[in-house]
Amino acid sequence: MKVLLVNGSPHKNGCTNTALEEIAKTLQEEGTGAEIYHIGIKPIAGCRGCGACTKLGHCVINDDGVNEFVDRCKDFDGFIFGSPVHYGSAGGAITSFMDRAFFTAFMSGRGEVFTHKPAAAVASARRSGTTATLDQLNKYFTISEMPVISGRYWNMVHGHTPDEVRQDLEGMQNMRILARNMAWHLKCLEAAHQAGVPMPKQEKIVFTNFIR
Secondary structure, three states, X not given: OEEEEEEOOOOOOOHHHHHHXXXXXXXXXXXXXXXXXXXXXXXXXXXXXXXXXXXXXXXXXXXXXXXXXXXXXXXXXXEEEEXXXXXXXXXXXXXHHHHHHHHHHHHXXXXXXXXXXXXXXXXXXXOOOHHHHHHHHHHHHHOOOOOXXXXXXXXEEEOOOHHHHHHOHHHHHHHHHHHHHHHHHHHHXXXXXXXXXXXXXXXXXXXXXXXX
């Protein structure tokens, strides 16, 4: 079982990554594979709403790593997305990245790369805005039928530098608790699969609007 941890910060080795490294280390101690993926600092376009992914099988924007990321997701069993707090919410880059990754996967008929796989969000802040960021990121999971994994508190760390984040003892402890909960959930899924427990029945999606 493997978990992909996504660093949505422009800083590859910054505060968000410090939290993800603690999670990855604990996952590995629990016997679960872990890999950190940095979205980078190149511009990431927002979704155009063009719908081309339904015909192409991938996003029409093909130069910023989103399509490659979606392709990789099929090889992972769980996900953790980390973001710094920018103006009281998730950073613009990770928002554009997740908008297109999740929309492309669903609209291109590859929703299985996310569906029923456990996921968690992690927020990093100097001071505040973490809960709004977590609320924002969790919505990607709940619209995709992904079990949301929690710790014993909201999944956040505080600090202006990586060293300050490491001094957030409660925050760092919660990263380890989150990691153990993720590993436990994956082990339960594996045991259910081995026992022949079927996945939930899938229905054809019904779309409605409020102009009727």
